[in-house]
Amino acid sequence: MTITITAFERSPDGGKGLARDTRVRWVLEEAGLPYNVRPVSFTAMKEPAHLAIHPFGQIPTYEEGDLVLFESGAIIFHVASRHAGLLPDDADARARAIMWMFAGLNTVEPPILELVTVKFTEGDKPWAKDRLPLVRDRIRHRLGQLSARLGDATWLDGAFSAGDLVMVSVLLRTRPSGILDEFPSLAAYVARGEARPAYQRAFAAQLAFNTGAPANG
Numbered sequence: 572m573t574i575t576i577t578a579f580e581r582s583p584d585g586g587k588g589l590a591r592d593t594r595v596r597w598v599l600e601e602a603g604l605p606y607n608v609r610p611v612s613f614t615a616m617k618e619p620a621h622l623a624i625h626p627f628g629q630i631p632t633y634e635e636g637d638l639v640l641f642e643s644g645a646i647i648f649h650v651a652s653r654h655a656g657l658l659p660d661d662a663d664a665r666a667r668a669i670m671w672m673f674a675g676l677n678t679v680e681p682p683i684l685e686l687v688t689v690k691f692t693e694g695d696k697p698w699a700k701d702r703l704p705l706v707r708d709r710i711r712h713r714l715g716q717l718s719a720r721l722g723d724a725t726w727l728d729g730a731f732s733a734g735d736l737v738m739v740s741v742l743l744r745t746r747p748s749g750i751l752d753e754f755p756s757l758a759a760y761v762a763r764g765e766a767r768p769a770y771q772r773a774f775a776a777q778l779a780f781n782t783g784a785p786a787n788g
């Protein structure tokens with residue numbers, strides 16, 4: 572069955588891989604699944620045809636026959652549930668990998684998203700400059716806790732899982748702010764994720780899509 576995902580027609584990051592189609596591309600590459608990408612403009616995102624598949628008018632979405640999904644976490648879970656190597660077979664280890672997916676999306680990502688809001692969406696508000704350091708400190712607090720849990724382990728819980736895929740994708744968004752590099756063990760963890768061949772393919776594909784450069788370099 573052909574898989575089609577949606578992505579920004581041109582990502583505002585110019586191909587740095589920070590938009591959420593990259594994490595979906597990554598899980599599809601880990602699973603060895605070919606996929607098509609349908610570009611969506613900011614205007615088209617809010618029009619009925621796209622709203623019919625994504626009620627919030629965003630990317631990414633995932634279509635596979637009659638199945639239509641939105642929410643990057645749900646898409647990653649769907650793919651990981653059906654293909655070996657992304658969720659452990661052992662029931663308890665599987666539950667923990669899913670727990671880490673939720674932790675990435677529900678606990679680590681929210682303060683990171685606040686940084687984008689305060690810098691860009693609210694950047695011209697008089698209180699933005701006072702709020703920015705508070706938001707940065709909230710991210711540092713979370714990353715400190717995560718770093719303490721990771722310790723010197725390679726991945727969050729044994730072998731690489733969809734939990735790591737989500738967490739690395741989330742942490743990548745802290746790199747432009749410089750905060751990721753304040754936590755060397757997390758920076759190394761993210762680098763291990765980025766070094767995975769599937770990530771490399773996903774990154775190259777989104778870069779090519781956003782810049783017109785060839786995907787294989």
Ligand code: GTB
Pocket residue numbers: 582583584585589590591592616628629630631641642643644
């Ligand atoms: N919870 C949803 C999910 O995980 O799928 C969130 C989806 C979402 O926020 N999508 C964003 C979107 O469609 C793109 S990824 N925004 C358009 C809109 O809401 O109108 C967020 C994003 C955008 C741009 C960058 N960047 O340029 O660096 C990074 C991340």
